[in-house]
Amino acid sequence: MASNGLTNAHSNRVASRDYIRWDAEGVEKIPPNEQEDIQAVAEMINKIQRAQFNSHRHMYSGTHARTQGVVKGNLIVGDLLLHLARSLFSKPAEYPIAMRYSTEPGDPGLGIKILASSRPALDLADAKTTKEIINLCIKYGGDKKELYKHLEARNDTPLQKARDEVRNTHLSSTRQYSQAAYRYGNYVVKYYLVPSSGTQKKQYEETVKSDSHPDDILSEWLKEFHANHDAKYLFQV
Template sequence: MASSQWVNLASRKYVSWEAAGVERIPPGEEEDMRAVIAQISEMQRRQYNKARHCYGGTHARTQGIVKGKLVVPGDLPKHLKQSELFREAGEYPVACRYSSEPGDPGLDAGVSKRFAMKIFNVKGEMFDAGRDYSTQDIEFNSTPAIELADAKTTREVLGIRLMYDHDKAEMYKRLKERPDYELQVSRDKAPNTHLESMRWYSQTAYRFGDYIMKYRLVPSTETQTKLAEKTVKPEDAEDILHRWLQNFHYNYDAEFLFQVQLVENLSEQPVEYAGVAWDEKKYPWQPVAELIIPKQESFSYARKSFWEDHMRLDPVGTTQYPRLCRQK
């Protein structure tokens, strides 16, 4: 990025995470969140009854697990030197998992994909839940906005999915009755492409030191960007995403830019409602780190079993990124 652009972006007025109006707790949110916890538990119970193994409530299908490093440069401008993670130059080991919906681990290539990253050797002030671990968990999804836009919406939509999980036509009929139907089916329109070509988004807002951000990963090699031309076809095998990913990581290094998008206007960049993407032309993404994943075998049964049975990812309960949106 040119220095003149840095000067321009550094001089903009970013909203403090403590500013008035950032957090507006809607009525009944605590009750909605307790209901959502029960719904996710029910999803896990149903998965267990099928597979006799307990998986996460969503994105249960592991597509690949890889190791790499997150590289933070030392020349970030002051407004991006937020939290201990980005304040100074450093390299951090990471473990990453690619996964997909639906919740049933025996099915592949649902419309929603996830990329999760556990960063090791992170120092700094921790929440109580993560005080004993020098790690930072970061999760991404395949679309910039999420249809489960707040606690109330999440409770209502998960209720529909649970009630009609074996009757897709009836489920969509019920969703069509909702005023946010277009949002609810927006994930169905996401391109089903090679996982290594995808951009990965936080979807919801987080605290970023003094400010508020969303974050994303952007593939930064020519090989990765060209893979966006590969889309899943009806005749492809159900494990095609896994096979594509395995072949890529066996033959190529992967690189991603880690970028943040800072809040400048609360009316146009809602923090409590995650159903809209923030305009990236008005509020540009700014790079703060690079994720580098060297060539390796991306599908090890030992890694898969360890992650699914022993790893816990909790972006809220560790350090650096206390989520301002509390809906999930």
């Protein structure tokens, strides 16, 4: 009886949320030439990396190449509800992690490497769109006016220009979202990290002032913060 009660409570909890099942109609529609577009994106990113290596003799990430800081910590998994207790999160545990803060203009990033896991993930939006935007950035990345001219000729202009409207603030205070949706158990989710300590929330009030802050201010803020505080994030779906 107790088991049935728990099952019913879990079912009610799931039903109260607007979850999307992984096999629902319209969740995955493979567009024409998707594999070719993905391969083209990979080749473009590799081209960027080769150009950087030829110039500096160091290998950089194809995107978000500007490392602002690398820290280590722990991912703590609690006792989760049945629909959330999947794979790495199936039982309470603690995993060592490394996190890399990085930026592109208007686009902060935070990568997490779980040292106890080697599962790769491809985090792309629509492959065709990704190919088109990376190609524009390769051609016009150094000329914002020319880049904008081509972005404004697209039918998704507001989306592609949205990165320039993101607040340029302390990286440890910034919420981070996965670009793509993933299957998680029976549902489709997007992952996001929410800064949870009081200090991190307070830092969100700080923004970069281009007329008074040096170019490396984001890195310096991170160094100062992590030298004196622990960062805490909630990993959510």
